[in-house]
Amino acid sequence: xxxxxxxxxxxxxxxxxxxxxxxxxxxxxxxxxxxxxxxxxxxxxxxxxxxxxxxxxxxxxxxxxxxxxxxxxxxxxxxxxxxxxxxxxxxxxxxxxxxxxxxxxxxxxxxxxxxxxxxxxxxxxxxxxxxxxxxxxxxxxxxxxxxxxxxxxxxxxxxxxxxxxxxxxxxxxxxxxxxxxxxxxxxxxxxxxxxxxxxxxxxxxxxxxxxxxxxxxxxxxxxxxxxxxxxxxxxxxxxxxxxxxxxxxx
Numbered sequence: 719x720x721x722x723x724x725x726x727x728x729x730x731x732x733x734x735x736x737x738x739x740x741x742x743x744x745x746x747x748x749x750x751x752x753x754x755x756x757x758x759x760x761x762x763x764x765x766x767x768x769x770x771x772x773x774x775x776x777x778x779x780x781x782x783x784x785x786x787x788x789x790x791x792x793x794x795x796x797x798x799x800x801x802x803x804x805x806x807x808x809x810x811x812x813x814x815x816x817x818x819x820x821x822x823x824x825x826x827x828x829x830x831x832x833x834x835x836x837x838x839x840x841x842x843x844x845x846x847x848x849x850x851x852x853x854x855x856x857x858x859x860x861x862x863x864x865x866x867x868x869x870x871x872x873x874x875x876x877x878x879x880x881x882x883x884x885x886x887x888x889x890x891x892x893x894x895x896x897x898x899x900x901x902x903x904x905x906x907x908x909x910x911x912x913x914x915x916x917x918x919x920x921x922x923x924x925x926x927x928x929x930x931x932x933x934x935x936x937x938x939x940x941x942x943x944x945x946x947x948x949x950x951x952x953x954x955x956x957x958x959x960x961x962x963x964x965x966x967x968x
Contacts, residue, residue, distance in 0.1 A: 735782050792963055800888050800958025806878030809870040813960040818888050819880045820954040827951040832901050838875040839949035846937050847871040850949060853935055859923050879954060887913040892955035893925050928952045
């Protein structure tokens with residue numbers, strides 16, 4: 719009798735995030751994917767089964783976070799708690815239950831008017847981004863010394879921001895106006911709990927202190943002298959918490 723143990727079947731799940739797009743007139747109304755030369759992807763597609771699917775529900779255009787949850791078998795209506803945790807943990811920041819996190823952009827703020835003139839200070843920020851993140855990592859909040867702030871560079875103009883401490887709520891709005899030439903927003907509570915109201919106050923001080931540190935950083939003086947956008951604000955959006963979920967079935 720053959721007692722050899724059969725090797726476990728393994729599956730490689732490859733997801734090319736953001737590959738969908740809109741048709742463009744300059745490409746003859748093709749999408750960038752349709753117009754691109756992609757022999758390797760074509761070979762993979764020709765060897766498999768192709769089709770269209772709605773990750774969450776028919777007609778709902780979802781973001782990467784909710785779509786990925788659904789593709790992995792988790793109902794985003796049950797498990798989704800904001801994008802911030804995905805982005806911050808993806809940048810390498812550890813999170814515990816009770817922490818809050820943000821998907822964040824280095825951006826340019828007109829200090830006189832409070833208007834965000836550019837939501838992306840610079841897409842080519844690979845050298846300066848880590849330096850500015852290091853300057854912010856571990857920063858203190860004068861009115862809320864009980865909180866720990868962690869900041870880690872992600873990619874381009876993006877970084878992850880995590881706040882650790884007691885009585886924090888993920889149910890708050892962010893500071894990102896989502897379009898250029900709009901006022902920097904104040905975080906607000908999205909429910910009537912004391913925790914949400916308190917967290918909004920913590921995050922508004924965090925936004926203010928981040929700008930104070932960035933304005934005086936030598937890198938921004940150098941960028942200004944070179945005629946570049948300065949990175950004097952970090953836009954905080956998609957406040958999220960770490961969630962606990964069941965593991966995938968064997």
